[in-house]
Amino acid sequence: MKARISNPLSHALLALCITQSGQALANQAGASDPSSQAGGFLKIGYGYKFEQTPYHDEKNGAAMFLSGRYQFDFGLYLEASHGANELDLGNSLGFNFYNTEHWNFDLHAMQAHGETVMEFVFGVDDIPMQSYRMDRDETHMLGLRASGQYGQTSLQFIVAPYSFNEDYDDALFGSAWVAHTWQIKNWELYASLGANFRSSEIINHYYSTSSEIVDLGIPRLAAYDADYGVDVIGQIGLNYPVSRDLLFESYYRYTDVSDSIADSPVMKLFSDLDGRSDNVTEVGMLMSYVF
């Protein structure tokens, strides 16, 4: 099974983010109002990454990282999240409509689940007799995001009740995060803890056993009706500014995949493969160039 994040919209958003971030940062002097939300950054990194997950074979080697954000003066923003210190949930688009001293409120469209491809090959004595492939497009959802900042502590909440996925309408995605940073000389140590909620409609869409496979009568792939699921994610990291443009980053992230996903017959099958695991572990060390 492969979980990929790629489609024309993502590429377009990423390209726009890159070009607009570069232009915006070149004109940074214009956004001198300290209360202005306009502006952004673009960060491209290269380094080492280890990743063990039920979604694909273990990765252990060189990797590219990219993240960025840009907000226009009128409130529209673009975000690309393929970086080191974040979940790989692709690109986001939104509108920042209200701000207080400590909080930002956005109308936020984001990726609630990545694209998945499941390929099953059935056979006897290593002789393949039947194959089956199940593709699921990524799910983008629309909702509200609230981001708070109190000193070195950050909070973020998302509630997204509207799905752009044509296969289902009623779905709910939510997330809650808390994070804190500590400065030790010029080093930055941070820790974050979060939870992602996905309603049963989302879980069933990606992890239920399709009728075609259930009809095969394979005991390990019986019918499965999932409940809602909550992933819990913990992350720690250490960063250091090498120069004005170069940032050393390192991180460790662990995701406890929800029981609703882990108990799925298809997920049990894939997580038993060599190089895979029930939960997600990611470690990275890289140098990033920040525009």
Place this chain on the structure above:
Amino acid sequence: MLYKLLLSVCLVSAPTVRANNEPLKPVMILSPAQCVAIHQGQDCYVDIKLSWQMPTPGEYCLFSSIRVEPLKCWQKASAGQLKREIVSSENVRFILRRPTSQEPLATQELELAWVYKKNARARSSWRMF
């Protein structure tokens, strides 16, 4: 006659010889000249080495823009050196002057830089989803 001619040549050329051995103006060297923090507004930590040299020996004190009292003073000295950790969230100006005078004799500036500009979302370097 030849002796007087040689003596005149020596007297005329002496100031040039003296200018090659002594500095004509104050010198101050700061290393490093920049401190980098991750976020704008954060305190930046840097171990600096500051060297100075003056044309004439005397009493000199080194001041910085982040504290009132001098960092160090020297008595009957024409050169000095300071090694110290500096912590600041803004540019720091170092000034060498006599303790009884406000006139700066030599100055250097430690420039602060940062990776992320300050805005309300600056901490989105590690987005959370």
